[in-house]
C-alpha cells in the first residue's frame with residue numbers, strides 16, 4: 412500500500428521518463444547480456460573451443476589481470492593523452508572552421524568538398540603515407556585520430572549555424588550589434604545543441620582513431636596492446652582490451668552529456 | 682522639420698529571375714510623435730519599407746531621412762518589433778528584454794533594472810524569469826515590445842506586431858500599446874493588416890497599392906479624439922474611415938485599372 416502511494420505521488424511525466432529509461436537500458440543492454448550468456452554456455456558445453464573464442468568470464472578475468480598488473484593504467488595514460496591532444500585539436504579547428512563555413516558562404520564553397528572527401532575517403536588506407544610523414548609513434552596516431560574526428564565537428568557546427576533562426580540574426584542587426592556579438596549571443600547559443608552532438612560523434616571517432624592508429628603505428632597504448640595480443644593469439648586479452656575501449660567510449664559519452672548539461676547554463680546567462 | 686522623411690524610396694530584390702522592384706515610390710513625411718499605420722495588400726512591401734527605415738536594407742533609389750540625416754544603417758534612435766517576436770528561446774524574459782541594451786554595452790545591473798521596469802510596464806510582472814516557450818503568443822509579443830522600448834528609441838518600428846494573435850488579444854494589446862505610447866509619444870510606424878486596428882491606433886494611415894512597384898495610394902488622417910478607447914469603434918466617424926479604407930484595400934483591383942493615380 413505504502414509503496415503504491417509513493418509511486419502515485421511521482422508526477423505522470425516523471426513516471427514516463429523512468430519507464431523510458433528502463434526500456435532503454437533493458438533493450439540496449441539486453442541483447443549483449445543474452446549474447447554473453449549464450450557465449451558462456453556454448454563454451455561450458457564444449458560447443459566451441461575456448462582457446463579460439465575465449466569466454467565472457469575469461470575476458471572479465473583478463474581485464475582484472477590488466478588492472479592488477481598496472482598495464483591498464485599505463486595504456487590508458489598513453490592512449491588517453493593521444494586522445495586528448497587529438498580531440499582538442501579537432502574540436503578547436505573543426506568547430507571554428509564549421510562556424511566560419513556556416514557564416515561565410517565563400518569559405519563554405521571553398522572547403523566543403525574537402526570535408527566530404529575526408530568523410531568518404533578511407534583515411535586508414537592512407538596510413539603508410541601518414542607513417543612515412545610522421546614516423547611510428549604518437550604523432551601518427553594523433554594525426555589519424557584528428558582526421559577521423561574532425562568531420563562531424565565541422566559538419567555539425569556548419570549545420571548548426573545554417574539553422575539559426577534568421578529572425579534572431581535580424582534582431583541583432585537591428586539593434587546595431589556587430590559580428591562578434593552575433594556570434595557570441597545568437598549563433599553559438601542557438602547552434603549549441605547541434606555542435607554538442609558533433610562533439611559527441613567526434614569523440615567516438617577520435618577513440619576509434621587512437622585505437623586503430625596504435626594498432627598500426629603505436630608504440631604503446633590500448634591499440635598497441637591489442638595488436639601485441641593478437642600476434643600472440645591471445646584471444647582473451649584481445650577481447651579484454653576491446654571491452655576496455657568500449658567502456659572508455661561509454662564513459663566519455665557520459666562525460667560529454669554531463670558537460671553539455673552543465674555548460675548550457677551560460678547560454679541563459681545575462 | 683519632419684522626424685522621418687521617405688524621399689521616393691524604391692526597393693528592389695534580386696531573385697533567380699532578375700531584379701524585382703517591390704516598392705516603386707514610397708514618399709511620406711512623418712512628424713515627431715505621430716502614430717502612423719501602414720496598410721496594404723500582402724506582399725506590397727510594408728516590411729521592406731520598415732526595414733529601410735530601420736537601416737536593415739538600403740533602398741535601390743531614394744532615401745530615408747531621420748531628423749534630416751540619411752539612414753545608412755541600424756541606428757540607436759530606432760528599434761524594431763517583429764511579427765513573431767523573435768525572442769531568444771534560451772534566455773529568460775528579463776534577459777530578452779535587456780538584449781538590446783546588452784548589445785549596446787550597458788552594464789548588467791543597469792540593464793537589468795531597466796528590463797524589470799519594462800517588464801512591469803508591459804504587464805508581465807512576476808514572469809521575469811520565465812522562458813519564452815512558457816508564454817502565450819500575446820505575452821511573447823509584450824516581451825518583444827518591451828525589448829524595443831528598453832533602448833528608449835525615438836522611433837518605434839512595428840511590423841504586424843499583433844498579426845499572430847487572436848482578435849480579442851489583439852485588441853487589448855492595441856489598447857495597451859496606446860496606453861504606453863501616451864506616456865512619451867514616440868514616433869511609431871505600425872504595419873498592420875487590420876483596418877480597425879489601424880484606425881483605432883493611428884493618427885494617419887498610409888495605404889499602399891499592391892506590388893510590384895507599389896506606392897502610397899492614400900494618406901488618411903484619422904481625426905478621432907485621444908486618448909482613444911474601444912468606444913470610438915461604435916461611433917459613426919469610425920465607420921466612415923472603415924468603409925473608406927476597405928474600399929481602398931479590397932476594391933484595389935478596380936481602383937488600379939480605372940483610376941491609376943488617386944493622389
Ligand SMILES: Nc1ncnc2c1ncn2[C@@H]1O[C@H](COP(=O)(O)OP(=O)(O)OP(=O)(O)O)[C@@H](O)[C@H]1O
Pocket residue numbers: 694695696703721722723724725726727728729730892
Ligand atoms: N529577401 C527577399 N528576396 C526576394 N524578394 C523579396 C525578399 N523580401 C521580400 N521580397 C519580395 O518583396 C515584396 C515585398 O515584400 P514584403 O515582405 O516587404 O511585403 P509585405 O507587404 O510586408 O507583405 P506581408 O503583408 O505578407 O508581410 C514581395 O513580393 C516579396 O516577395
Ligand SMILES: [Mg+2]
Pocket residue numbers: 727728729840
Ligand atoms: Mg511583412
